[in-house]
Amino acid sequence: MLNAFVIALTLASAVFAQPNPGKVTGDISVHDPTMCRDNAGTYFIFATGTGIPIHTSTDRIAWTQIGSVWPNGAPSDTNQFTGTTNGAIWAPDCTYLNGQFYLYYAASTFGSQNSGIFFATSTSGLPGTWTDHGLVTSTATGATYNAIDPNLLIDGSNWILSLGSFWTGIKEMTLSSSTGKPSSSSITSLAQRTANNGAIEASVIWKQGSFYYLFSSWDNCCQGLNSTYNIRVGRSSSAKGPFVDQSGVALTNGGGTLVLGTHGSIVGPGGQDLMSDVDGTIMVYHYYTATTSLLGINRLDFSSGWPVVV
Numbered sequence: 001m002l003n004a005f006v007i008a009l010t011l012a013s014a015v016f017a018q019p020n021p022g023k024v025t026g027d028i029s030v031h032d033p034t035m036c037r038d039n040a041g042t043y044f045i046f047a048t049g050t051g052i053p054i055h056t057s058t059d060r061i062a063w064t065q066i067g068s069v070w071p072n073g074a075p076s077d078t079n080q081f082t083g084t085t086n087g088a089i090w091a092p093d094c095t096y097l098n099g100q101f102y103l104y105y106a107a108s109t110f111g112s113q114n115s116g117i118f119f120a121t122s123t124s125g126l127p128g129t130w131t132d133h134g135l136v137t138s139t140a141t142g143a144t145y146n147a148i149d150p151n152l153l154i155d156g157s158n159w160i161l162s163l164g165s166f167w168t169g170i171k172e173m174t175l176s177s178s179t180g181k182p183s184s185s186s187i188t189s190l191a192q193r194t195a196n197n198g199a200i201e202a203s204v205i206w207k208q209g210s211f212y213y214l215f216s217s218w219d220n221c222c223q224g225l226n227s228t229y230n231i232r233v234g235r236s237s238s239a240k241g242p243f244v245d246q247s248g249v250a251l252t253n254g255g256g257t258l259v260l261g262t263h264g265s266i267v268g269p270g271g272q273d274l275m276s277d278v279d280g281t282i283m284v285y286h287y288y289t290a291t292t293s294l295l296g297i298n299r300l301d302f303s304s305g306w307p308v309v310v
């Protein structure tokens, strides 16, 4: 009886333990980070900010901000969405494959559906080496969704873009692998909630083993210690869904299993991205301990079939 109780308690704490961010040092003030590692083993983080700030590291611990993707100003096509010249770019998403960085990024203003997703490439990833390929997709006031928070999944020969924030939630479109632009006008709905004004964004589709996992950030970003962001997940046997959470609730019906939320002094973790590294699947995100958002990096253990932060 006692043993069963102890085992139950141990299991419960194992399920609900929320580890702190792994150790990072240096220039770790970031928002909506995305991480890639090049062939030489250098880690790159791209994040929300003017010109898209770039941080690099050789060990995934010590980070240095080395400049930005657009040191001479964001492409002028973004001005119509940011409402200014060289306005802050949001939530980039990098993928590194065969010696090439692919970067999707968004231009918008807070609370607006006048939003555009853009695409750029570079072989070195360094400041000022990027070629912009222009607008990928956009939305305008009155659309059913919002074209921000892009995430690319390269799944064999298929390029899949997920995107979305608030309104009717997270969407998916298929891209051409040769242009990086939509290959059809078809849009699939992946996740939606009605709670808290439908606050769901920052999607990531991740393939691990025989499942596709859809991560998102729920609730409120960007408010320092008032932030209520938290990271949720569901899974599917198809990249097109349907995704369900660990209780079997459809993500299109408000489902989403908690991966990481506020715990102790770590407030509002979210804006996440995943990367496959030599030691496993890595999740990067931001969180607050004060007014500035900081870089979180943890490994995800998928051995139970569901991601557990370790």
Ligand SMILES: *[C@@H]1O[C@H](CO)[C@@H](O)[C@H](O)[C@H]1NC(C)=O
Residues within 6 Å of the ligand: 223, 224, 225, 226, 291
């Ligand atoms: C947090 O909420 C309080 C109370 O509404 C407000 O005074 C404060 O400005 C907020 N802080 C931030 C960073 O939004």
